[in-house]
Amino acid sequence: MPNTYRTNVEIDWCPGCGDFGILNALTLALQELKIPNEKVALTGGIGCSSKIPHYVNVYAYHTLHGRSLAQAQAIKIANPELEVIAAAGDGDALGIGTQHFVAAGRRNVDLTYLIFDNGVYGLTKGQASPTLPYGESPKSLQVENIKDPVNPIFLALASGYTFVARSYSYNIKHLKDTIIRAIKHKGLALVDIMQPCVTYNNINTKEYYDARLYDLQKEGWDPVAKNEDEYKQKLGQATIKSLEWGDKIPMGVFIEYQKETYDERLSRLLMNYKSKNFVTLPIHENGKPVNDITPLIEELI
Amino acid sequence: MQMRKGFTMKDLNLMVAGPQGSGINFTSDTFSKVMARLGYYVFSNAELFSTIKGEHSYFRVRVSDELIRSYSKRVDILIALDSKSIILHKDEVDNNGFIITEEKPLDSRFIQVEYNKILQNVANKYNKNLSELSVMKNTIALAVVGKIASIPKDAIQKVISENFAKRPNIAELNNAVVDETYSITKIERSITLPKGKSFGKMLINTAEAVAIGKIAAGLRFQSYYPITPASDESQYLEGVMSKYNVIVEQTEDEIAAINMAIAAANTGLRAATSTSGPGFSLMVEALSYAGMTETPVVIFYYQRAGPSTGMPTRHEQGDLKFAISAGHGEFPRIVIAPGDHEEAFYDAFESFNLAEKYQLPVIVMLDKSMAMSNYTIPKFDTSKLKIDRGKLILEGEVSNYKRYAFTEDGISPRTVPGVKNGMFTIAGDEHEEDGHIFSEDPDNRIRMMDKRMGKLKKVLSEIPTDMKYKFYGNGENLIISWGSPKGAILDAIRERPEYSYLQIRLLHPFPVDEVKPFAKYKRIVTVEQNYSGQLADILKEDAGIDVNSRIVKFNGRPIAFEELIEGLDRSKTERRVVLTYA
Ligand SMILES: Cc1ncc(C[n+]2csc(CCOP(=O)(O)OP(=O)(O)O)c2C)c(N)n1
Ligand SMILES: [Mg+2]
Numbered sequence: 001m002p003n004t005y006r007t008n009v010e011i012d013w014c015p016g017c018g019d020f021g022i023l024n025a026l027t028l029a030l031q032e033l034k035i036p037n038e039k040v041a042l043t044g045g046i047g048c049s050s051k052i053p054h055y056v057n058v059y060a061y062h063t064l065h066g067r068s069l070a071q072a073q074a075i076k077i078a079n080p081e082l083e084v085i086a087a088a089g090d091g092d093a094l095g096i097g098t099q100h101f102v103a104a105g106r107r108n109v110d111l112t113y114l115i116f117d118n119g120v121y122g123l124t125k126g127q128a129s130p131t132l133p134y135g136e137s138p139k140s141l142q143v144e145n146i147k148d149p150v151n152p153i154f155l156a157l158a159s160g161y162t163f164v165a166r167s168y169s170y171n172i173k174h175l176k177d178t179i180i181r182a183i184k185h186k187g188l189a190l191v192d193i194m195q196p197c198v199t200y201n202n203i204n205t206k207e208y209y210d211a212r213l214y215d216l217q218k219e220g221w222d223p224v225a226k227n228e229d230e231y232k233q234k235l236g237q238a239t240i241k242s243l244e245w246g247d248k249i250p251m252g253v254f255i256e257y258q259k260e261t262y263d264e265r266l267s268r269l270l271m272n273y274k275s276k277n278f279v280t281l282p283i284h285e286n287g288k289p290v291n292d293i294t295p296l297i298e299e300l301i
Numbered sequence: 302m303q304m305r306k307g308f309t310m311k312d313l314n315l316m317v318a319g320p321q322g323s324g325i326n327f328t329s330d331t332f333s334k335v336m337a338r339l340g341y342y343v344f345s346n347a348e349l350f351s352t353i354k355g356e357h358s359y360f361r362v363r364v365s366d367e368l369i370r371s372y373s374k375r376v377d378i379l380i381a382l383d384s385k386s387i388i389l390h391k392d393e394v395d396n397n398g399f400i401i402t403e404e405k406p407l408d409s410r411f412i413q414v415e416y417n418k419i420l421q422n423v424a425n426k427y428n429k430n431l432s433e434l435s436v437m438k439n440t441i442a443l444a445v446v447g448k449i450a451s452i453p454k455d456a457i458q459k460v461i462s463e464n465f466a467k468r469p470n471i472a473e474l475n476n477a478v479v480d481e482t483y484s485i486t487k488i489e490r491s492i493t494l495p496k497g498k499s500f501g502k503m504l505i506n507t508a509e510a511v512a513i514g515k516i517a518a519g520l521r522f523q524s525y526y527p528i529t530p531a532s533d534e535s536q537y538l539e540g541v542m543s544k545y546n547v548i549v550e551q552t553e554d555e556i557a558a559i560n561m562a563i564a565a566a567n568t569g570l571r572a573a574t575s576t577s578g579p580g581f582s583l584m585v586e587a588l589s590y591a592g593m594t595e596t597p598v599v600i601f602y603y604q605r606a607g608p609s610t611g612m613p614t615r616h617e618q619g620d621l622k623f624a625i626s627a628g629h630g631e632f633p634r635i636v637i638a639p640g641d642h643e644e645a646f647y648d649a650f651e652s653f654n655l656a657e658k659y660q661l662p663v664i665v666m667l668d669k670s671m672a673m674s675n676y677t678i679p680k681f682d683t684s685k686l687k688i689d690r691g692k693l694i695l696e697g698e699v700s701n702y703k704r705y706a707f708t709e710d711g712i713s714p715r716t717v718p719g720v721k722n723g724m725f726t727i728a729g730d731e732h733e734e735d736g737h738i739f740s741e742d743p744d745n746r747i748r749m750m751d752k753r754m755g756k757l758k759k760v761l762s763e764i765p766t767d768m769k770y771k772f773y774g775n776g777e778n779l780i781i782s783w784g785s786p787k788g789a790i791l792d793a794i795r796e797r798p799e800y801s802y803l804q805i806r807l808l809h810p811f812p813v814d815e816v817k818p819f820a821k822y823k824r825i826v827t828v829e830q831n832y833s834g835q836l837a838d839i840l841k842e843d844a845g846i847d848v849n850s851r852i853v854k855f856n857g858r859p860i861a862f863e864e865l866i867e868g869l870d871r872s873k874t875e876r877r878v879v880l881t882y883a
Contacts, residue, residue: 007737009737037724038718039718046729054726054728054738059717061564062736063560063564064587066556067557067560070561071563071564073564074522074560074562074563074564075565075567075568075718077548077550077561077565078521078568079568079718079719082718099557270546270548272543272546278548279695280695283519287688289517289518291545293517296513297513300504300505301337301503
């Protein structure tokens with residue numbers, strides 16, 4: 001079956017870039033889920049990774065550096081019938097866009113957030129990104145990295161993300177299955193994807209990850225929390241697992257907890273939000289405004 | 302001092318002064334409403350500190366049977382709710398005026414009110430503690446004003462009952478306080494106003510006018526981060542969001558606010574954000590993105606005194622040049638400035654048509670003085686309102702779709718997610734017709750720049766004249782201004798009919814062809830509430846008009862019409878006139 005989720009745009013990532021694996025896994029996931037192309041919105045920020053919307057045959061929003069998640073949330077809020085996926089580099093997500101990363105946890109908008117985590121700012125030629133471990137200095141750095149890294153898994157857990165996972169761009173099956181699970185999850189789902197940058201990061205390479213990544217689920221971790229008590233308890237354990245980094249690095253789902261999503265919460269404030277699609281709900285009839293403002297005027301007299 | 306016993310006056314000016322948070326706005330708001338109901342024109346404005354409780358603040362209410370559009374320097378009645386208010390304002394009070402206070406009278410203008418006695422009497426009658434009633438001092442002051450100005454008691458009580466419609470017990474107590482005040486307060490002099498004859502008008506501020514205009518326009522998505530003086534509008538929208546199907550989203554910051562509005566617009570909703578200078582500064586990168594991506598988003602820009610955090614609750618029009626030029630690179634935008642609440646409503650409505658028709662960001666310039674002044678205007682006429690969403694495709698199926706297709710009129714059809722085969726690629730990088738960014742072809746760049754920038758010409762040729770400018774008067778000299786000084790200017794040129802007035806409404810693209818012919822006026826002065834005279838600069842740069850004098854005011858307070866009259870007189874000999882009244 002041909003992949004109908006790919007555009008025929010020529011891809012300009014470096015040969016061997018980890019981003020290819022993510023593109024493949026994502027389009028395979030869409031294919032498997034059979035979501036109509038016109039029902040999918042994919043956002044990107046700015047970076048090598050964030051060019052991915054150009055390569056996927058869906059509604060594509062190539063936004064600003066750091067703003068992928070902010071725009072993705074608004075798209076889903078504007079039209080809850082859409083399947084919304086936000087893509088971002090680690091610089092996008094955890095450098096310039098950190099405020100959205102944290103604030104999104106408070107909303108729990110039902111969307112999937114993919115972070116292309118390569119430890120560097122690829123598009124600007126390899127400066128340290130917020131996830132680059134302390135003391136690691138890939139060849140592209142002019143000076144030693146003297147900053148500690150942000151831990152995306154830990155931060156997502158702390159921010160209230162209801163689905164948090166790590167996957168790997170060279171394990172297409174695991175990545176595709178994780179993306180499918182993230183898309184199916186009702187609520188804000190993060191997949192932090194280990195994505196070697198073949199050009200600038202000579203430390204966090206394929207060989208590096210192949211030797212270290214192990215599958216949490218194969219080790220028996222059940223991330224699903226069925227109620228709030230269980231969530232609180234598993235959150236603690238998941239947080240401890242999120243701190244593992246070194247000779248062994250866990251991948252898989254850390255937490256999965258279904259709770260009220262943002263559109264459900266919004267429908268408490270907006271009586272018609274659940275029953276009507278605000279995009280197609282007409283605002284005029286032959287130019288004449290549908291909204292009757294007379295009661296608002298009368299209140300002021 | 303010679304006092305007149307009872308007299309009729311053309312306009313009555315009330316000032317309510319006291320510590321912030323003591324409920325003084327209750328007195329001025331209720332008085333405004335009562336007088337509007339009695340058929341008077343009302344103009345009120347607030348001067349507040351950027352604190353919540355304690356600091357000195359004051360409200361002015363001007364009332365007349367004739368049309369008024371600005372405040373007066375003269376104070377006829379001062380309600381002084383603390384001794385500081387007496388010290389600060391007693392000299393502003395007219396020789397024939399009144400000072401309502403609890404303290405010992407200093408001269409014959411003073412009326413000493415027995416607040417505690419009145420409250421005690423009512424407390425006894427209703428079996429309440431005095432402390433429960435102490436908040437009702439404002440009601441007493443209001444009733445004293447009512448008595449001085451010969452206002453029927455029940456006119457006040459009716460408005461109070463409406464204000465507390467949800468709490469009838471409170472309404473009853475307040476109204477008992479009005480009864481008691483009318484019966485025991487002795488007043489030796491009174492004022493009579495000619496009968497009001499302007500009924501059925503709205504008492505409204507710009508935040509409300511804009512919000513209602515947006516609702517009429519079918520606004521579906523409003524994002525905001527709280528900031529004075531913009532958030533009143535968003536809060537008003539929150540109050541009616543369910544009824545009118547408006548998603549109001551309070552975001553983590555203004556960067557999120559503008560990005561969310563942009564994304565909602567590109568998903569098919571009419572979308573806007575409202576902010577002030579500090580917030581707009583954070584939005585600038587995304588503004589440029591909206592221009593590049595041809596996104597119809599509307600920004601409501603409530604200016605306040607800058608730079609930086611400046612004076613957050615004070616007035617200024619210091620951001621004109623910023624608004625018309627903010628953002629890296631060159632891209633089209635529309636900047637319009639209403640000058641009063643009526644225009645604020647119609648412009649808010651129309652801004653969405655412009656944004657969607659031309660697919661570009663629109664900025665509506667407002668300010669603190671408009672947001673925090675309530676005055677009477679005729680009911681909005683909705684009969685002529687017409688929604689035009691431009692080349693928007695909301696449903697169905699398309700073929701061979703390209704988001705940025707070159708077309709004859711320069712505007713490309715716009716799909717939204719859900720439309721079959723309408724998949725777009727929106728990109729802030731320079732793109733080809735299909736939205737893809739990889740060729741960086743120099744010829745494509747030229748065509749795309751021409752396509753986007755070409756909209757400005759189209760806007761200039763299509764926008765109706767009264768959205769470009771309005772003209773008033775028939776004097777041989779000319780005042781040119783923009784935005785909120787309008788009211789004071791119109792009131793001032795009644796006294797100085799040798800001046801005409803050109804109100805520039807479209808600030809970008811600047812209507813050069815329309816403005817140039819005005820160079821023929823004998824003497825031209827600009828009136829603006831900023832330091833340098835930003836519009837005067839633009840007039841010189843764009844239209845080659847070198848004005849004779851720049852009248853400016855930048856002390857954070859709006860212009861009183863009397864000081865503008867003096868300013869106009871001074872402008873005959875001074876190249877720059879700084880107004881300083883506070
Ligand atoms: C406001 C702003 N600042 C800086 C840049 C320059 N810039 C472009 S991409 C990028 C970093 C990209 O790194 P990352 O998000 O990790 O994505 P990657 O290229 O590694 O996939 C930066 C800093 C920009 N486009 N916008
Ligand atoms: Mg990166």
